[in-house]
Amino acid sequence: MSTAIPNRTVGIGLISVGWMGKVHSRAYQSLPIVYPELGIKPRLIIAADNVQERADYAVDVLGFESSTLDYREVLAHPDVDVVSICAPNFLHAEIGIAAAKAGKSFWIEKPVGRGASETEAVEAAAIAAGVTTTIGFNYRNAPAVEHAKELIESGALGRITNIRGTFFADYSAEPNGALSWRFIRKFAGSGVLGDLMGHLADLVQYLVGPIEEVSGITKTIITERPVLEMGTGTHFAVIEGGKLEPVENEDYAGALIRFADSAIAAGAVGTIEASRVAVGPRASYTFEIYGTEGSLKWDFERMNEIEIAIGRKGEHIGYQRVMASPSFGDFGSFQPGAGTSMGYDDLKIVEARKFLEAYFGGAAKNSNIHDAVSAARVVSAIEQSAESKKWVAISPVIGTTAAISK
Ligand SMILES: NC(=O)c1ccc[n+]([C@@H]2O[C@H](COP(=O)([O-])OP(=O)(O)OC[C@H]3O[C@@H](n4cnc5c(N)ncnc54)[C@H](O)[C@@H]3O)[C@@H](O)[C@H]2O)c1
Structure with a gap:
């Protein structure tokens, strides 16, 4: 060695x-x-x-x-x-x-x-x-997502005009799906907002830039569930004939969003939605990002690929499906060639790498506590907006790793 x-x-x-x-x-x-x-x-x-x-x-x-x-x-x-x-x-x-x-x-x-x-x-x-x-x-650490970030920052998509993001999961689509701590306010706070929308808010801000205003809506679809004691099972558990208690937070949340002005995303807008009770999508965590020169879309269910469309001319105009390969993000540290897929746990190995490299004084490629505040403010603003039925502004956070105004 x-x-x-x-x-x-x-x-x-x-x-x-x-x-x-x-x-x-x-x-x-x-x-x-x-x-x-x-x-x-x-x-x-x-x-x-x-x-x-x-x-x-x-x-x-x-x-x-x-x-x-x-x-x-x-x-x-x-x-x-x-x-x-x-x-x-x-x-x-x-x-x-x-x-x-x-x-x-x-x-x-x-x-x-x-x-x-x-x-x-x-x-x-x-x-x-x-x-x-x-x-x-x-989800930031998926090599296809890192590639999307590079494309956006390089200007290959032109100015970003609008985005669409969904975090649709079915972990609680079953009406007898367990009432884990995630459904109880004193343990979880909000429901799918904190659980999945926070991920989406982070991903979108990481790629496009800070969100400055939202108009939100929330809904609880299954209102009671069988109780699961904390420290047992997982939130995917289904309990037949258990004692039912009320669900205290939302199953679905959606929002119209407006990004802060930047060279990359001046005037960009979009929609973000999250559900924990979708029937069909299993963990369909997606984004579509549209720019003046091109677009891209990604779905966690097909984590190792990305669809990319660059340019408005030529016979092959439209989306091309591209497999992640060793030149994308950390892919090459895991697999020698495209098509040999990475999985969810691998994203956590990348996260551990970013954490410990930053801890040892290396490059600060890690998401940080300011990013958590930034995502939490988006989530809280959606919750407030759903209640007030008004647009809610989000105060900027210093020190995030969101795509920066250039
Ligand atoms: N990043 C992701 O993709 C992702 C996925 C799942 C969960 N999460 C987050 O991770 C966290 C944990 O979720 P999980 O799915 O692992 O939950 P879990 O229910 O599987 O595990 C929680 C554990 O905490 C323990 N615990 C409860 N009280 C404790 C105490 N006082 N001291 C020490 N341990 C205690 C429980 O016994 C249990 O073992 C949550 O905040 C969740 O939002 C993130």
Whole structure:
């Protein structure tokens, strides 16, 4: 092995061992294999979950050296350098602020709290502590999305005029789909707004630029569901004959949006929609971006391809389907050639790479806490607008990685 490769060991703490806890752990484990040239060697030190079985799973299956029922022990552990915060939304602010105060850089799952004010409190704590942050906005990391960003920034699409985005999932399309913590306000805050619309708001701002105004609408379609105890199962669970309780937040949200003026997107407008009860789309997370010189569209269900149309002349005018290949984003670190697809978990490995490279003082390609505030403000504005039936303006956020006015 080349001596030029640094040896950068980093102690990992994990808070919450649910779906995301597992995915973050796998990402840390895979990182040295996918990116050996970085010399980053994550060491899985300690994981916390308040359910004993899940804490045990972290040691027995995920390979952590120890576990605890109390997340504070993760933050206090001397060998923990950085922390993954994979807890349900109601704990994001409490744990994010505690991590910052403990001087630990953190990779936190979206939406970072139950609304913009909690996200802003985490942002203030992270700024005060000067720690590195990364947000679970994984769809940014798809190589086809990174390629879309490059095309937009290069001007290949001309000036962006309008966009259309949908995050349509069916994880709760079944009426007996579980009432997990995601449906209860005190645990989740909003419903599909925080869960999926936040991802979409981030993606669209990452690609096109800051959204400055929205007119929103929301709807709860299935009003009661069978209860699922936290720390058991997943939100995809279907429970026959269970005790029904009310759904407290929205299943569907939509908004007209207006982007802030920039050279790339002067006067651009669009629509964004999210649903957790769509029948048909499984995880159809899409964007269409239209410009004066061309267009592109992407769907997470076909993550490894993108449709691109450049120019208005010639026999082959119209969309061309292009497979992701080693020249797109991080694709080449995973696969040697096009057609050998990457998957969802791989996006988290890219996210771990961006987080830890930034932590070690390298390029800041990671999404950050300012991006989380920016997405949360869009989400909160849609909620307010749906209530007031008026357009709601969004105050700009400094320090985001959104496409910048050029
Ligand atoms: N980026 C993405 O694509 C994506 C996908 C799914 C979830 N998420 C986000 O990740 C977070 C977790 O979601 P999930 O699907 O993994 O949830 P989950 O229900 O699978 O897991 C949550 C875990 O938190 C644990 N927990 C509850 N209270 C705790 C406490 N006091 N201390 C420690 N652990 C505690 C539970 O026991 C459970 O194991 C959410 O904020 C969600 O929005 C992001």
